Amino acid sequence: MEQRKKIKSYVLRTGRMSNAQKYAIENYSNKYCIEYKEEMLDTKKFFKNEKLCIEIGFGMGHATSAIAEKNPETDYLGVEVHTPGVGRLLSEIENRELKNLKIIQHDAVDVLNNMIADNSVHGFHIFFPDPWPKKKHWKRRLINNEFCNILVNKLKKDGYIYTATDWEDYALQMFEVFSSEKKLENVYEKWAASPLWRPETAFEHKGLDKNHLIRELYYKRV
Ligand SMILES: C[S@@+](CC[C@H](N)C(=O)[O-])C[C@H]1O[C@@H](n2cnc3c(N)ncnc32)[C@H](O)[C@@H]1O
DSSP states (O other), rough: OOOOOOOSSEEEOOOOOHHHHHHHHHHHHHHHHHOOOOOOHHHHHHHSSEEEEEEOTTTTTTHHHHHHHHOOOOOEEEEEEHHHHHHHHHHHHHTTTOEEEEEEESHHHHHHHHHHHHHHTTEEEEEEEOOOOSGGGGGGGGHHHHHHHHHHHHHHEEEEEEEEEOOOHHHHHHHHHHTTTEEEEEEESSOOOOOOOOOOOOOHHHHHHOOOEEEEEEEEOO
């Protein structure tokens, strides 16, 4: 029987790469990228801290490198499919000499399912996931009940999920998905207060330019 095609939450864009991004891909991938494999990641081989946070869809990685630099006692794994963004973040890791940030360039759903152990993650950051604004595309949105279930299984007790979006209907969808999960507790009544630790991202900037309201959600695993 023909297998149903998996719905992806992204479209691979053929964005132009700058020379700096190409240089970084060629020269720093071996140093800072972890190869996607269908086997559990030996985190001790790549990281040295107790806490591991995973950022899904870091885009150009503006927030990623800034957060990792500010928190050297926490390890960060950025997962992204877009090559120019990977190139840009590789440059940042090299230039800022970050020892606590690595990258996997692959679909985050596969990475979590096949490489990340249950009860092992301290936090998930998902900043401005692709909004898929047309209703007929909502099925492509990353955050749904199935994906929430994967995140929850990977979280340690007291671990957290932090999301932000500038699309009101997606914010409401996220709120409903996370609130219906019994193992998650909203740290706020509904929307999180804008955190000082999260630098503005490229997509957030675009949303603000269009006068979109930014909604953030912060849940802890109970
Ligand atoms: C709208 S952009 C936001 C980028 C960045 N977080 C920001 O705020 O500027 C969403 C990003 O998520 C990435 N993405 C979407 N689905 C993904 C998946 N399943 N695995 C890895 N990356 C994904 C896309 O390639 C894209 O770069």
